[in-house]
Amino acid sequence: MHATVNAATLERVLGHRTRFDARFGQYFDSLAGRFDLPVPSRYVPRCLDLLRDLSMRGGKRLRVVLLYEAARLVTTEEVPGLAEAALSIELLQTHGLVHDDIIDDAPLRRGGPSTYYAYRREFPGNGATALGLAVLAGDLAGFLSTQVLLEAEAPVALRQALLGVQTRTAAETVAGQIADLERDADALPDEEFLHTVTDFKSARYSILAPLTMGLLAAGEDPAPHRARLHRYARLVGISEQMRDDCLDLFGPFGEGEGEGEGAGEGAGEGEGEGEGAGTAPAVADKSTGADIRSGRRTYAVRAVLAAATGADTGLVEAALGDPRCPDATLERIREIARAAGVDGRLKAGIRRHAEEAAAEAASWEPYWRAEAVEFFRSLPMWNVDRMP
Numbered sequence: 001m002h003a004t005v006n007a008a009t010l011e012r013v014l015g016h017r018t019r020f021d022a023r024f025g026q027y028f029d030s031l032a033g034r035f036d037l038p039v040p041s042r043y044v045p046r047c048l049d050l051l052r053d054l055s056m057r058g059g060k061r062l063r064v065v066l067l068y069e070a071a072r073l074v075t076t077e078e079v080p081g082l083a084e085a086a087l088s089i090e091l092l093q094t095h096g097l098v099h100d101d102i103i104d105d106a107p108l109r110r111g112g113p114s115t116y117y118a119y120r121r122e123f124p125g126n127g128a129t130a131l132g133l134a135v136l137a138g139d140l141a142g143f144l145s146t147q148v149l150l151e152a153e154a155p156v157a158l159r160q161a162l163l164g165v166q167t168r169t170a171a172e173t174v175a176g177q178i179a180d181l182e183r184d185a186d187a188l189p190d191e192e193f194l195h196t197v198t199d200f201k202s203a204r205y206s207i208l209a210p211l212t213m214g215l216l217a218a219g220e221d222p223a224p225h226r227a228r229l230h231r232y233a234r235l236v237g238i239s240e241q242m243r244d245d246c247l248d249l250f251g252p253f254g255e256g257e258g259e260g261e262g263a264g265e266g267a268g269e270g271e272g273e274g275e276g277a278g279t280a281p282a283v284a285d286k287s288t289g290a291d292i293r294s295g296r297r298t299y300a301v302r303a304v305l306a307a308a309t310g311a312d313t314g315l316v317e318a319a320l321g322d323p324r325c326p327d328a329t330l331e332r333i334r335e336i337a338r339a340a341g342v343d344g345r346l347k348a349g350i351r352r353h354a355e356e357a358a359a360e361a362a363s364w365e366p367y368w369r370a371e372a373v374e375f376f377r378s379l380p381m382w383n384v385d386r387m388p
Contacts, residue, residue, distance in 0.1 A: 015066050020086050021056070027087055027148070028052040030169075034147070047137045050115050055094045055141075057110035061091045063210045069375050070214025073368035081217040084152035085162055089210055091145035092170060096177075096205070098138030102131065103177070104294060118357075144169065153207060154217070161216050163385040169209040176200025188305050189297050195238055203237025204230075209379045225367065228360065235357035236380050237352050243384070245298040246346045251288045269373060295321030300346060304333060307340035354380035 028048070037044050064086045071079055100106070101114035106344050108114060113121070115137050119130035149163045179197045183189045215222040222229065291298045297305075301320070308316050316333055319325045337343060357380040364373045 006223065013069075016065045016068045017061045020061055020083075020090075021058065023083055024055060024087065024090065029057070031144075034151075043133065047133065047140060050118055051094055051098075051137055051141050053112070054097060054109060054115055055090060057112055058090065059092060060111060061090070063093065063206055066207060066210035067214045069372060070211045071218040072214075072372040072375075073364070074215060074220045076217035079217045079219070080153035081152050081158050081162060082214065084148050084154070085210075085217060087148045088145045088162070089205075089213070091141050091148065092166065092173075095138050095142035095145060095170075096173060096190055098134060098141060100177070102134050102138070103181070145170075158216065162213055165209055165212050165216065169205045172200050173205045174331055176202070176204070184295055184297050186297060189302060191299075191302065194297075194299055194302065195234070195351045198237050198241045199234045202241065203233045207233035207236055210222075226367045228364065232357055232360045232376070235353045235360060239380060239384065240354035242299045242346055242350045242353070245291065245300040246343065246350065247301040248288060248291045248298070249304070249337065250343055258353070289325070289327075292316075292319050292330060292333065293321075293323050293325050299349070300337070300342070303346060304337045304340070307342055312336045351384050354384045 028051075031048060031052075032045075067086050067089060068082060071082055097109055098115045101109055102116045105116075106114050107117040116130070116134040119133045119137075120127070123130040123133075146166060149159055149166060152162070154157050154162075176197060176199070179193075180201050183193060183197050186193075206231055211233065212222045212226070217223070219268060291301055301316075304316055305313070315329070316336070319329050319333060358377050361373060361376040361379070364376070
C-alpha cells in the first residue's frame with residue numbers, strides 16, 4: 001500500500017485479511033454439513049473443492065477491508081453480521097469469477113487454473129460436461145452467498161437488510177456483465193457507456209455493496225447516503241478499471257506491480273478479475289495484450305481506436321478478437337497508442353477520477369468518524385501513486 005497509510009491502519013487492514021482468510025477456510029471446512037450432499041456423488045464434493053481452491057486464492061481481499069472499514073465509519077466496536085457479510089461478498093465474487101472465465105474462455109485465474117479449465121482438463125473428451133459443471137459451480141457459489149446471510153448470527157431485520165443489498169447487487173452485476181458483452185459488440189463504444197459498464201459490472205459489488213453492508217451492520221441507515229456512496233464507488237471503479245486496461249495494453253507500470261487478484265482485484269477486477277477495485281490484475285492471470293486478443297473494447301482499446309487513422313485503424317481492427325495476434329502486431333499497436341498520447345491521457349483519467357473520489361470521501365466528514373473517513377479519502381490514490 002501507499003506510504004500515506006499509517007502503520008496502525010496498515011496493521012488493521014492486514015488483520016482484516018488474516019482473520020477473514022481463517023474464517024473463509026473454516027466456512028469451507030464446515031460446508032458439507034450446511035446442506036445435504038447427494039451421496040455417493042463424486043462430482044458435488046469435487047465442485048466444492050474447486051470453489052474452495054478459487055476462493056482461497058483471494059489476493060488482497062479489498063472488499064472485505066472496505067466492509068470492515070465502512071463499519072468503522074460509525075463505530076470501533078465489534079458488530080454482528082460483518083463476518084457473514086464478508087463471506088457473502090467473497091462467495092458472490094467467486095460466483096462472478098467462475099462465470100466470467102467461462103464467458104472469456106480464460107484458462108488462468110489468480111495464479112492458478114480457472115474452474116472452467118480445471119473441468120476441461122478433467123473431461124478432455126466431453127466439453128459439454130465441463131461447461132455444464134463450471135456453470136453450475138458458479139451458480140452454487142451464488143446461492144451459497146445468500147444462504148450464509150440467512151444463517152448469520154444477527155437480528156432478523158439486519159439479516160434481511162443485508163440480504164436485500166446482496167441480491168440487488170447480484171442482479172446489477174449480472175446486468176453489468178450483459179452490458180459488457182454489448183460494449184464489445186460496438187465498434188467504438190461511447191466512453192460514458194464504458195463508465196456505465198464499469199459501474200454495474202464491478203464498482204457496485206466491489207465498493208458500493210461493502211460500504212452499504214458495513215454501515216448496515218454498524219447500525220447506520222445507508223439509504224440517505226446512497227447517492228454519495230455511489231458517487232464514490234463509481235469514481236473509484238472507473239479509475240481502477242482504467243488502470244487495469246492501461247496495464248493490459250502497456251504492461252506493468254513498474255517492478256513488483258501486477259500483484260493482486262480482479263475487481264476488480266479491482267473494481268479493477270473488471271476484465272482481469274470480474275474484481276473490482278484497488279489492485280491491478282496479476283500478470284500471470286492476464287498477459288499484456290489479452291484485451292486486444294479477446295476483442296474487448298476497454299478504455300485503452302477504445303482510446304487507441306479513436307486515435308488511430310488510416311492504415312493504423314485497419315491494423316488495430318484486424319487484431320481485435322484475434323487470439324493468435326502476433327506480439328509484433330501488439331507492439332506496433334502500443335507504438336501507435338504512445339505516438340497518439342493514449343498512455344498519457346489514460347493516466348490523466350486514472351488520476352482525475354481518483355482525485356474526484358478522494359474529494360467525495362472528504363465530504364463525508366460531517367456524517368462519520370474522521371479517522372475512518374480518512375481511510376476512504378486515501379484509498380483511491382494508493383494505486384495511482386504507483387504509476388510512473
